[in-house]
Amino acid sequence: MPKLEVGDPAPDFTLPSADGSTVRLSSLRGRHVVVYFYPKVDTPGCTTEACDFRDNLASLQGAGYTVLGISPDRPGALTDFVKGQSLTFPLLSDPQHEVLEQWGAWGEKTMYGRKAIGVIRSTIVVDPDGQVELAKYNVRATGHVAALRKALGV
Numbered sequence: 001m002p003k004l005e006v007g008d009p010a011p012d013f014t015l016p017s018a019d020g021s022t023v024r025l026s027s028l029r030g031r032h033v034v035v036y037f038y039p040k041v042d043t044p045g046c047t048t049e050a051c052d053f054r055d056n057l058a059s060l061q062g063a064g065y066t067v068l069g070i071s072p073d074r075p076g077a078l079t080d081f082v083k084g085q086s087l088t089f090p091l092l093s094d095p096q097h098e099v100l101e102q103w104g105a106w107g108e109k110t111m112y113g114r115k116a117i118g119v120i121r122s123t124i125v126v127d128p129d130g131q132v133e134l135a136k137y138n139v140r141a142t143g144h145v146a147a148l149r150k151a152l153g154v
Contacts, residue, residue, distance in 0.1 A: 003104030003122075004135045010035075010126040011102040015070065015092040018078035023068065023090055025126070032065045032133070033126040034148070037105035038141075039119040041073050041081035041091075045141035049121075052145040054087050063154040065125075070105075072097050072119065104137065123148060 004010070010033075014024040025033065036053065038046045053060075053067055060067060067089040071078070078091040092099075097119075100106035105122040108115055121141065125134040125148075134151060136144075 003137055004124055004132045006132055006135060008132045008135075010124065010130050010132055011099070012130075013094075013099045013102070015094055015099060016075050017093075018075055018082045018091045020075070021090075023092055026130070028066055028126075029130055030128050032063075032128060034060065034065050034067045034123060035103070035126065036067070036069050036121075036123040037100060037103065037119055038069060038071050038121055040071060041077050042084075045121070046071070047085060049141040049144060050081070050085055050087055050091075052141075053089065054085065056145050056149060057089055059149065059154055060152075063152065065152070065154070068092060070094050070099060072100065104135075109138070125152065 012026045014022055017023050038049055040046055069091045072095050074095055075093045078093055094100055097106045105120050107120055108117055109120050120137055121139050122137045127133040
């Protein structure tokens with residue numbers, strides 16, 4: 001799938017959240033939104049990344065950023081993960097990977113020397129007008145939030 005680039009319109013989505021609500025990207029217009037895509041809850045890398053966002057959430061929110069995490073996990077698995085890791089931002093469920101595909105976060109990747117199809121760990125920042133402000137694909141879980149904060153000047 002093609003990847004989003006700076007200046008592209010961010011594709012709108014409506015997805016179920018771990019808390020049972022529904023989140024629509026267009027309802028967040030007027031704000032900066034960090035959308036990060038991760039493969040699976042309760043795995044070492046995804047736990048590291050989620051906890052890193054949790055631990056840096058106050059500074060991101062203080063700078064005007066809303067954080068959303070998206071994976072193909074079902075809402076029930078997301079709910080358990082949110083509770084287990086004390087996460088304080090929405091995790092959204094995309095089991096059919098429609099949003100993942102639209103945003104370029106689904107496709108071929110190499111893991112342990114093998115090619116596979118799945119979630120490409122990615123972070124896209126959407127500006128208040130709904131345009132892509134920053135797009136990072138194939139990011140590493142460890143240290144990613146620090147690099148993101150630096151890129152955003154937060």
